[in-house]
Ligand SMILES: O=P(O)(O)OC[C@H]1O[C@H](OP(=O)(O)OP(=O)(O)O)[C@H](O)[C@@H]1O
């Protein structure tokens with residue numbers, strides 16, 4: 001499956017200088033969506049994963065089906081003010097702008113092995129925030145998986161983890 005042909009690229013969104021990778025064109029293609037999720041889940045089928053954690057909003061679209069494919073639970077990390085229970089908050093900077101993320105304090109139990117999933121790895125700021133939140137709750141991040149990796153923003157280097165996979169890599 002040629003997944004890159006399914007991703008739409010939009011120049012100067014949400015601000016000048018950003019080339020936005022739009023996954024909605026892949027998501028609406030049932031065969032491509034199904035194949036992409038299966039490929040993302042595959043390397044983790046025989047790894048010891050207890051939970052998939054994914055950040056709002058596009059991380060839900062990737063993380064929840066990957067969790068379903070692996071037969072494990074999914075934990076949402078949400079933008080601030082959305083979760084009803086007691087939360088842990090974390091502020092971070094994005095390729096564009098700033099953000100606050102929250103997770104339920106009882107969502108990850110100490111010692112649980114976590115796979116972090118998102119649609120896209122850019123600077124790595126979002127994922128680093130999620131890693132630190134999982135670790136603060138006592139979870140162990142055993143892997144990270146993305147549909148898209150923007151190599152030129154060097155998120156992989158920021159994260160410094162040895163089990164990062166991505167389906168599509170963009171050099172520019
Ligand atoms: O590696 P980074 O530089 O942190 O960028 C990647 C993040 O940015 C996007 O989310 P965004 O915050 O735009 O939110 P959305 O999923 O609600 O669109 C994307 O879905 C990743 O989570």
Ligand SMILES: Nc1ncnc2[nH]cnc12
Nearest residue numbers: 018019020021095120122
């Ligand atoms: N260039 C980009 N395209 C789509 N989503 C993004 N999130 C951060 N950078 C992005």
